[in-house]
Amino acid sequence: MLVTYPEAAHWPIDPDRLDLVEEFRRQPRGPHGDELQKLLHRLRWAGDPDQPGRYVLIVTQPGKEWMLGRLPRQRGRPIELMRNHVFTSIAEAEWEVFKLRWEAVTGRTLPPHLSEKLV
Amino acid sequence: MTDTTSILGYAWPMVVSPGEEVAFHLSSPSVSKADAAVVRVRCGDPDPAGPGIRAHEMAAPFERTVSLVHQVIRPGSCAIVADAPALTSFQSFTVGAFLWPTMPGDRAQTILSRWREDTQEGWRLGLDADGHLEFVVAAGGRTWRVVTGAALLSREWVLAGASWDAEAGRLAVMVRSADAQAGRDRSECVEAPGPTGLEWPAAVPLVIAAQASDGGGELFDGFYDGKIDRPRLHASVQPIDGLHRLCESMNFPMTDARLIAAWDFSRGMAGESVTDLSAHHLHGRVRQMPTRGMTGANWDGSTDRWTDCPEQYGAIHFHSDDMADAEWEPTLRFTVPAEWRSGFYALRLRADTGDEPVESFVAFFVRAELGKPRSRLAFVASTGTFLAYANSALRLDQVHAEAMLEGVLTLSRDDVYIQEHREVGLSTYDTHADGSGWSISSARRPILNMRPRGNVFNYGNDTHFIDWLEETGQDYDVITDDDIHRHGVQVLAPYTCVVTGSHPEYISREVWEAFDAYQRSGGRHMYLGGNGFYWRIAYHPTVPHTIEMRRGMTGLRTWEGEAGETALAFTGEPSSTWRSNGRPPQRLVGVGFDGQVFTHSSPYRWLDGAKDPVLSWLTAGIDLAAPLGDFGLRGNGAAGVEIDRVDWSLGSPPGTVWLATADRLGYGGTPAPEEIRTLHRGVMGDQNAQVRADLVYFPTANGGAVFSTGSIAWVCALSHAGYRNNVSQLTGNVLKRFLDPAPL
Structure with a gap:
């Protein structure tokens, strides 16, 4: 059986590389430089291992509004809807998820100028 | 947020001609009445950056208010042998088969049984909740049980069986590992006290890979995940060597009156029957289409196609989540008026339950009747592809999805439903709960991503072309993969031009050859998609709108089939x-x-x-x-x-x-x-x-072109x-010339 292992992505993340965070914030939907691509692959592949599920977006109004949710790793279990996290652009949602993941994987809080919502 | 899932249903048949009846099988756990209307779909994509949902309501020849009830889906495959005198003609017996379990230890699972779960009587050979082989006999309120000491390994062949010696009052359970070394050996025989005589329950079927829930013969539980190869039932007490000989044997002398049943799953591979080689003819039928044409414990790698050596393909892979038929009662029927144009149609169901509006669509297709074209242009509904993707949970289940799609997953209301309601059955992109690939897809179930407002890939994308045809005032017929498969080039031949859509990916040999013949005979084919004509599939020989595919050892695959299992059970053809x-x-x-x-x-x-x-x-x-x-x-x-x-x-x-x-x-x-x-x-x-x-x-032969x-x-x-852009202009230029009968 050909298996895809969640732990396969292991590019080492340097918590001091705030330049990559800034690069993502400038253009959440890309294009991205080589190192940011690797950082994103690591974050997207692992799918929030410290959380009860992978962060996902639920379309509440097609093309207009999305809600944050957590997709459990076990099939059959309901997706957790995070009704206080609603976004009106995909870029804004990408940035919020990126911040959550960065802080989880580095164990560090982002400095104030990088922790704000995307305008 | 529009509620798209409180009412669900499916149309049967999925494709109808004008003048034919279509039935809608609907269910709702929460809505008792809904407004029903048929719409002809122009655009099914709700994206406000595009045309948005565009559907024309038809004059419905039925009462618009429909009453709904909740209808359950019962997934899980098994083989059922109707009760017969031979099944209660003995006391002492031995039962067993080769097993390749895929979820031992997940929950209790039944392998072979003549057992009523509600009254707890009969006998059953199975795996207990921890994956040990377990044999139970019970009657008159008493139960005898024997269980092995070690749990079976996942995806390792074993010979597994049990016996009851009524004279000695002993039960035995026995396992022999096919590869008894390097930590894989689970071989053991365990005995325990048993009864000295039993009265078997009446009117209970013998079930393979599950057990009867009650005496009704319709409900089953205790579904098993994994392969079962060459199950045998013998009215004698056999040690494991005797059971091994029985299971290895494919020829049985009719003089052995104690042979109750010896099933050979390699016969009738495409169908729903299982064949008993014994003199009792205890043939059975499978439910929910388990995967056939699977390598048995005796597969030696000398071929990868079951047609070359069927006796090495005597295994069926049963899944507790197999689902080919929701078996819902029809809620609404109507005859499609003869004057209706062919097209993508849907039953639209609306209800106002207070919290949020319910709007749910059930798709069906009205075909241009064979030999009666109403246009010189035909658009192909890629029904083979729609089925292959039906209820895809790829983004829900597969680790790679977010990395592949280059962004946080955006899920629809339908995805939220499928995450919780796996009983609707998944797509050929998905894996079963046991990790094996989902190779069969049918339309006798709600398909949430083949309808307006559903996830747009395939069906929704293709409606953008229909929208463009309507916008440009171009008349057209709609034909389907299913019809091209059935009638070949006859379906295409009446048209000067045929258009395939965004992703005509899943193609049977018959469909491929119809397009080839069409192009060779002067037909004009506009293929307006990507990754088309890619996977080889087969349609079920008798059940409509049901496809099979195997993901072999090449191609962009979301799962990889097991070695030796790339040939289609429906036809024996290679897949991939x-x-x-x-x-x-x-x-x-x-x-x-x-x-x-x-x-x-x-x-x-x-x-x-x-x-x-x-x-x-x-x-x-x-x-x-x-x-x-x-x-x-x-x-x-x-x-x-x-x-x-x-x-x-x-x-x-x-x-x-x-x-x-x-x-x-x-x-x-x-x-x-x-x-x-x-x-x-x-x-x-x-x-x-x-x-x-x-x-x-x-250009192709006889003035045709692609x-x-x-x-x-x-x-x-x-x-x-x-619609004023160079993609539209080019599409229009080509269509105009392709509809001109002058040779290209």
């Missing part, structure tokens, strides 16, 4: 990609799948081939110095998502005119696995010119800027 079957898509449509790009889509740039004055009809009104399709609803370009290219070595015709290419896709361009011989670091689109979308035209765009994103660019 058409490329690995000697028919690369390039040979049929000039281009073939080479990669994916989800970061962004791109425009094409025109090549010299388009500048030939002979093709002025094709490029009329288009600035060849400007990018072609630098816009669109899928990644802001007409070339993207899944893309195809010219390859002369793979059969692009020498007469191909290479019109345009999108070959600068950046790092998001990812090549298909079969495009790479050896690994190196230059395979991605930012370095690899072979990852690209090509636009081609070529035009291909090689991109899923193409049709989603047609409506840009009020």
Whole structure:
């Protein structure tokens, strides 16, 4: 059986590389430089291992509004809807998820100028 | 937020002719009455950046208010042998089979039984909740049980059986590992006290891979996940060597009156019967279409096709989540009026329950009746592909999805439902709960991603072309893969031009050959998609709208089948990609799948081939110095998502005119696995010119022609800027000329 292992992505993340965070914030939907691509692959592949599920977006109004949710790793279990996290652009949602993941994987809080919502 | 899932249903048949009856099988756990209307679908994509949902309500020949009840779906496959005198004609017996369990230890599972769960009587051989082999006999309120000490291993063959010695009052359970070394040995025989005589329960079927829930013969539980090969039932007490001989044997002397049953799953592979080789003819039937044509414990690798050596393919892989038929009662029936045009139709169900509006669609297709075209143009509903993707949970279950799609997963209300309600059955992109690939897909169940407002891939994208036809005032017929499969080129032949949509990916041999014959006889084919004519599938020989596919050892696969299991049970044909079957898509449509790009889509740039004055009809009104399709609803370009290219070595015709290419896709361009011989670091689109979308035209025999765009994103660019754009212009130019009967 050909298996895809969640732990396969292991590019080492340097918590001091705030330049990559800034690069993502400038253009959440890309294009991205080589190192940011690797950082994103690591974050997207692992799918929030410290959380009860992978962060996902639920379309509440097609093309207009999305809600944050957590997709459990076990099939059959309901997706957790995070009704206080609603976004009106995909870029804004990408940035919020990126911040959550960065802080989880580095164990560090982002400095104030990088922790704000995307305008 | 529109509630799209409180009412669900399916149409049967999925494809109807004008004048034929269609039944809607509906269910709701919460809505008791709904407003029902039939709509003819123009655009099924709710994206406000595009045309939005556009559907024309038809004058419905039925009462609009429908009453709904909750109808359950009962997944889980098994084989059922109706009760027969032979099944209660004995006391002492031995039962067993070769097993390849895939979820031992997940929960209790039944392998072979004549057992009533409600009254706890009869006998059952199974796995207990921890994966130990367990044998239970019970009657009159007493139960005897024997269990092995070690749990079985997942995906390792064992001989597993049990016996009851009524004279000695002993039960035995026995396991013999096929590979009894290096930590894999689970061989053991355990005995325990048993009864000295029992009265068997009446009117209970013998069930393989499950057990009867009650005496009704309709409900089953205790479903098993894994393969069962050559099950045997013998009215004698056999040690494990005797059981082993019984299971190995394929020929049984009729003089052995104690042989109660010996099932051979290698017979009637495509059908729903299982055959007993004994003198009792205890044949059975399978429910919910388990996977057949599976390698048995005796498969030796000498062939990878069951047709070469059926006796090595005596296993059925049962899944506790197999689901081929929801078995819902029909809620509403009507006869499609004879005057209705062919098209994508849907039953729209609306209800106002207070919290949020309910609007749910149930798709069906009205075909242009065979031999009675109403237009010179036909658009093909890619029903084979719609079935292959039916209820895809790829993004829910597969680790790679978010990385592949280059962004946080955006899920619809339908995805939220499928995550919780796996009983609707998944797609051929998915894996069963035990990790094995989902190879069969049917339409006798709600299909949430084949309807307006559903996830747009395939069905929704294709409606953008219908929307464009309606916008441009072009008349057309709709025909379906299912009909082309059944009637061949006869379905295509009446049309001057046939259009295939965004992703006609799943193609049976019959469908391939119909297109080939059509193109050879002067037909004009516009293939407006990407990754078309890619996977080889089969349709069920008797059950409509049911396909099978096997993901073999090549192609862009979300699962990989087991070695030796790439041949289709429905037909015996090899499955896998058409490329690995000697028919690369390039040979049929000039281009073939080479990669994916989800970061962004791109425009094409025109090549010299388009500048030939002979093709002025094709490029009329288009600035060849400007990018072609630098816009669109899928990644802001007409070339993207899944893309195809010219390859002369793979059969692009020498007469191909290479019109345009999108070959600068950046790092998001990812090549298909079969495009790479050896690994190196230059395979991605930012370095690899072979990852690209090509636009081609070529004439075929007898004045026919093919035009291909090689991109899923193409049709989603047609409506840009009020439909006045160069993608729309080019599509219109080609269509106009292809509808002109003058030879090309």
